[in-house]
Amino acid sequence: MSVDEPVPTSLSDVLRPERCALVLWDLQNGLAGQAPALPRLTPVWRRLMTAARANGVLIVRSRHLAPRPDLMDPLTRWRIGRRTHGENRPGHYMQPGGRDTAFIDGFEPEPDELVIEKSVPSLFHNTAADARLRARGITTVLLGGVATDIGIDFTARHAMAHGYFTAVIEDACASYRDEAHEHAMAILRPAVFVGSSDEVIAGWSATRDA
Structure with a gap:
């Protein structure tokens, strides 16, 4: 503009x-x-x-997409722990190839x-x-x-x-x-x-x- x-x-x-x-x-x-x-x-x-x-x-x-677990800094791990109800499961959160990161059916x-x-x-x-x-x-x-x-x-x-x-x-x-x-x-x-x-x-x- x-x-x-x-x-x-x-x-x-x-x-x-x-x-x-x-x-x-x-x-x-x-x-x-x-x-x-x-x-x-x-x-x-x-x-x-x-x-x-x-x-x-x-x-x-x-x-x-979340970073690979071994590449997560402490802040990222803390954020993900909050998103996963404090369970601190970075290896299972928004990783490539998982169901969570796949697009909703019909919206690919x-x-x-x-x-x-x-x-x-x-x-x-x-x-x-x-x-x-x-x-x-x-x-x-x-x-x-x-x-x-x-x-x-x-x-x-x-x-x-x-x-x-x-x-x-x-x-x-x-x-x-x-x-x-x-x-x-x-x-x-x-x-x-x-x-x-x-x-x-x-x-x-x-x-x-x-």
């Missing part, structure tokens, strides 16, 4: 399909697959993916999607995400997935720090507890664009046809 371009005032202003990346966060068995809201979320994700492909929007997937990435592997709840920390998105001319990051209060929140803020317009697709997101989702959304609404999947899809179509 150059200094001569108008400043966007609504979500619809940043939905040019060729400039958008639809980021679907951690659609893996051990993460989004454990969300109580999964039955509600899956049809929303399918609609967004279908519309993204129809409008030429880049689909991006995050994939969480297509060859034209961009998959970003990461080991912390940000798409941009120690990954090639920024370089890959800039190479495609992406200026808007749209987020859906699980969990709103963890990776969605972290990545929304990190994306803005990297200079991207950022939007959270509210009905495409959830947390493991409803109150965690609502708390995160209350914090995010003043900071980023927030809209529904219907608004995003309509915005892509309207901008493409303009």
